[in-house]
Amino acid sequence: MSSDRLIYLPLGGAGEIGMNCYVFGYGPEDKERLILVDLGVTFPDMDGSPGVDLIMPDISWLEQRKDRLEAIFITHAHEDHVGAVGHLYERLGAPVHARAFTANIARGKLAEYGLSDKVVRTTSAWPETVQAGPFSVGFLPISHSIPESSGLVIDTPAGRVIHTGDFKLDKSPIVGEAYDPDLWGSVAKDGVKALICDSTNVFTPVAGRSESSIGSEIEALVEEASGMVVATTFASNVARVKTLAEAGERAGRSICLMGRAMRRMIEASITTGVLSDFPKVVPVEDARSIPRENLMLLVTGSQGERRAASAQLANGKYNGITLKEGDLFLFSSKTIPGNERGVIRIMNQFSQMGVDVVDDSAGRYHVSGHANRPDLVEMHKLVHAEMVIPMHGEHRHLREHAKLAQSNGYTSTIAVNGTMLDLTGHAPKVCGFVETGRTYLDGSVKIGAMDGIVRDRIRMALNGHILVTLILDEDNEALGDPWCELRGLAETGTSNAPLVDCLEEDLSQFIGRADRKTMMDDDKLETALKKAVRQTAQSEIGKKPEVTVVISRLVA
Structure with missing residues (x-):
């Protein structure tokens, strides 16, 4: 066997x-x-x-x-x-x-x-x-x-x-x-x-629906639009991009592709023979001079990606083109779980511009x-x-x-x-x-994932960060008081005094009573300073921040 x-x-x-x-x-x-x-x-x-x-x-x-x-x-x-x-x-x-x-x-x-x-x-x-x-x-x-x-x-x-x-x-x-x-x-x-x-x-x-079932719905939507039409979908969904482009072409609109991924997918489709009859597209330089009612943009960023064309347009202007009141933005896509926040942010930005946003909540424009x-x-x-x-x-x-x-x-x-x-x-x-x-x-x-880098980044984002600097002389005595630099933390706490002043005062008191053994050992001193900072911060602002301690020693 x-x-x-x-x-x-x-x-x-x-x-x-x-x-x-x-x-x-x-x-x-x-x-x-x-x-x-x-x-x-x-x-x-x-x-x-x-x-x-x-x-x-x-x-x-x-x-x-x-x-x-x-x-x-x-x-x-x-x-x-x-x-x-x-x-x-x-x-x-x-x-x-x-x-x-x-x-x-x-x-x-x-x-x-x-x-x-x-x-x-x-x-x-x-x-x-x-x-x-x-x-x-x-x-x-x-x-x-x-x-x-x-x-x-x-x-x-x-x-x-x-x-x-x-x-x-x-x-x-x-x-x-x-x-x-x-x-x-x-x-x-x-x-x-x-x-x-x-x-x-x-x-x-x-049962799932065919890609061919949504073309008429998209065509009707584009035909009725009075201003510029912008549509986003997954760049890799070449069939959908083609359906959108054909709808725009039938409505008498010039088609412009915006976003590297979308252009790359269409080019690959044509190069490999997958696609042979894609509507003519105009470069973005020409699109700027086309009347709004005669233009349709097909853009990347259907999942709210911050650097994609959709997000850039929502931020105000992209490649010299700005959306205005009366324009139409279509999400011909389903939002992947976890991406809802980014997509909704873009929708709200367009809404504030007066742009009409259409998503696929009714299942009419995406399968x-x-x-x-x-x-x-x-x-x-x-x-x-x-x-x-x-x-x-x-x-x-x-x-x-x-x-x-x-x-x-x-x-x-x-x-x-x-x-x-x-x-x-x-x-x-x-x-x-x-x-x-x-x-x-x-x-x-x-x-x-286990290197701790992202974990530390999350901790700093959640808790803020404090840098403590202390200089010691040859006799392990402090040269001046410790000083602190704050990032991502409230400036004042429950005592109504500046948080940095409270921290530096408490650290000075700690240094004044620390024993010689602690002052000679960098590891022990660092641990004690971090503990003192977190105790003060917890008392003043209710948070225990990430702390970095820099100890410098003068050598004779």
Whole structure:
């Protein structure tokens, strides 16, 4: 009997939405040959990761085993699936396989960091396959909100695995391939061991709508507008951008794309042949001189991103264009949970300008790119795998998806990031746990979630900061009183005296009564000064700030 096993290990995307990163392995225990599916990012928020630019999976476990990594496969070109390729590729070094559109985007990611784009290999759709050690992998077309999205057919000596990637069951998606149940059924007809399945919309009880269903609604909205029309959506949703542009063109408006990501996606679509009939666009320099009623801007920033075009327009002016009373701003997108505050801020800024803001609260101008609950049931039945493993979702999504699969007679279990499953038998079995976390891109450097940098930043934001400076002479006597500098704290407290005066007075009294042993030991002195500062601050303003102590000693 073979001792080889088939394993599945999510390092990102399971227990969260975004930052997708999934490992499959086959071989003897702890000697498996490995492949990686997707290498994505998620985005920071000011509450939990202030100042951070991007968040990526912690790939330390995989990096330690990179000599066993055969290849990386990217299912599609959304940032949460391909966004970390440029940042993390050098730590892994395996060839990257993707279809043409996704490969184009991945090469751009590598080029940004001066890496060779030759490591990205373009692969055609199923039935073409890539041999990667014991795995044979093919890209199975499926509709989503970006061109050339694919599930993966992963053949192993232990059986066939289908990894859906992100998907929806759309038979008329406008751009990209339609959902083809016959194709998927033919791949599944000889038996599938495991279906690794998207869980994002498991709580949405109605079947998903086609991308083609919203075009008439958008056209009517644009046609009725009297001022300038501005619309935002996910830059990667090329079909939606095309629908918006065509609506503007039919209304007699010139179309202008604003935002690097949107221009990049359209250019990639045209370059790879995904898009051939996009309406003519005008450069922003020309857009400034076009009458408002004849202009439509398609802009980035549907999620409230502070540096994107939407936010810049909301702040007053962007590329010489200003919105005015009577203009229309359309959010043709769904707000991702966690981004509501930024989106609402932009909406209010536009409202104060007199701009009419239209969102998708009524479901008229946006459809999701993910399968809803009835669509998941259809996928389960079509593939009819021995086991269903939910992925890409928060814990509540994974749990509900597992319950849904079990209710329809399929074996299922929850595997959050770091949970290794053995898929070799007839039911998934937990066979280990791996330390997982996050890697932050902070400016131009990468830091670990446990390095304490972001933690300290949060503490300073919550509690303020005080710098204490003390100079000591050769005899360990203070040269003058300690002095303090405050950041992010109230200037006066309960005593109505300046807080800095209270702090410096209390520190002077402490220095006056400190014993010689304390004054000679920098560590003890620093600890005591920090304690004294926090006690005074707590008494005066009800906070215990972060404290930095600088002790300078004169040497004879």
